[in-house]
Amino acid sequence: MKSVELSPLTRKLSAFVALSKDELAVLDRLHQRRRTFVAGRDMVHQGQSAHAAYILSAGWVCSYKLQANGTRQIVDFQVPGDFLGLRSVLLRTSDHSFEPIVEIEAAEVLASDLLNAFAQTPRLATAILWAASRDEAMVVEHLVGIGRRDAEARMAHFLLELGSRLALVGIGSREGFDCPLTQYHLADTLGLSAVHVNRVLRQLREQGLVTFRDDRVTFHDFGALVELAEFDPAYLDQTGPLLK
Numbered sequence: 001m002k003s004v005e006l007s008p009l010t011r012k013l014s015a016f017v018a019l020s021k022d023e024l025a026v027l028d029r030l031h032q033r034r035r036t037f038v039a040g041r042d043m044v045h046q047g048q049s050a051h052a053a054y055i056l057s058a059g060w061v062c063s064y065k066l067q068a069n070g071t072r073q074i075v076d077f078q079v080p081g082d083f084l085g086l087r088s089v090l091l092r093t094s095d096h097s098f099e100p101i102v103e104i105e106a107a108e109v110l111a112s113d114l115l116n117a118f119a120q121t122p123r124l125a126t127a128i129l130w131a132a133s134r135d136e137a138m139v140v141e142h143l144v145g146i147g148r149r150d151a152e153a154r155m156a157h158f159l160l161e162l163g164s165r166l167a168l169v170g171i172g173s174r175e176g177f178d179c180p181l182t183q184y185h186l187a188d189t190l191g192l193s194a195v196h197v198n199r200v201l202r203q204l205r206e207q208g209l210v211t212f213r214d215d216r217v218t219f220h221d222f223g224a225l226v227e228l229a230e231f232d233p234a235y236l237d238q239t240g241p242l243l244k
Contacts, residue, residue: 008080019127023121029113030107032107034057037100037106043084046094046096047093047094052089053109053114055106055107056080059104060078062098074188074189076189079166080171081168083131086114086132089114090111101181101185102180134236134237134238138161138236141235151200152200152203154190156209156210162217174219175219177217179217209224
């Protein structure tokens with residue numbers, strides 16, 4: 001029980017509701033099938049059926065859709081404490097793929113396990129629905145960013161969102177966070193070319209706002225970055241050290 005109390009998912013859900021011992025016990029059972037996945041090999045393929053969902057314990061994953069011409073659009077990144085494929089497992093067929101960016105640790109969750117957990121602990125089910133609703137709200141923000149924000153604001157907003165998500169599970173702060181993403185990941189996420197991503201990151205660094213170097217995002221002027229991005233964290237429905 002002790003390990004699940006300290007898990008990123010527990011920490012995340014506890015931002016919504018204080019979990020009881022019974023709810024923690026159910027959550028512990030969902031963590032029983034622990035697995036390790038190597039970087040660069042899809043865990044779930046777009047169009048795959050009869051697959052499991054996963055609870056990410058350590059590492060980063062990207063979820064993406066492939067286009068007919070071979071290009072990809074990264075829909076989002078999953079960080080510790082996130083579910084992978086929750087919607088897809090309930091819909092029976094995955095509408096996108098999941099690829100570990102680094103070696104990860106995750107707990108495999110079968111659809112039957114998930115439905116049993118929801119039946120046993122409705123309040124835990126509500127907390128997981130809250131987490132899924134945050135994910136949906138983030139996808140909406142990404143759509144707005146690609147459609148309406150200029151490149152600098154788009155990048156700034158994305159980095160602030162990542163920092164907020166990581167702060168919720170104790171691995172991000174106003175100073176910054178470790179980040180394994182490449183400029184190609186950022187390009188496929190933000191609808192920019194890799195060359196444009198490089199230019200935007202340089203501009204933000206030269207303005208004294210943020211530096212992304214050597215797998216580390218460092219915030220230099222947090223308030224000015226928030227102002228540039230017009231970052232309103234209300235859609236994340238959280239409080240924490242990054243948002244104070």
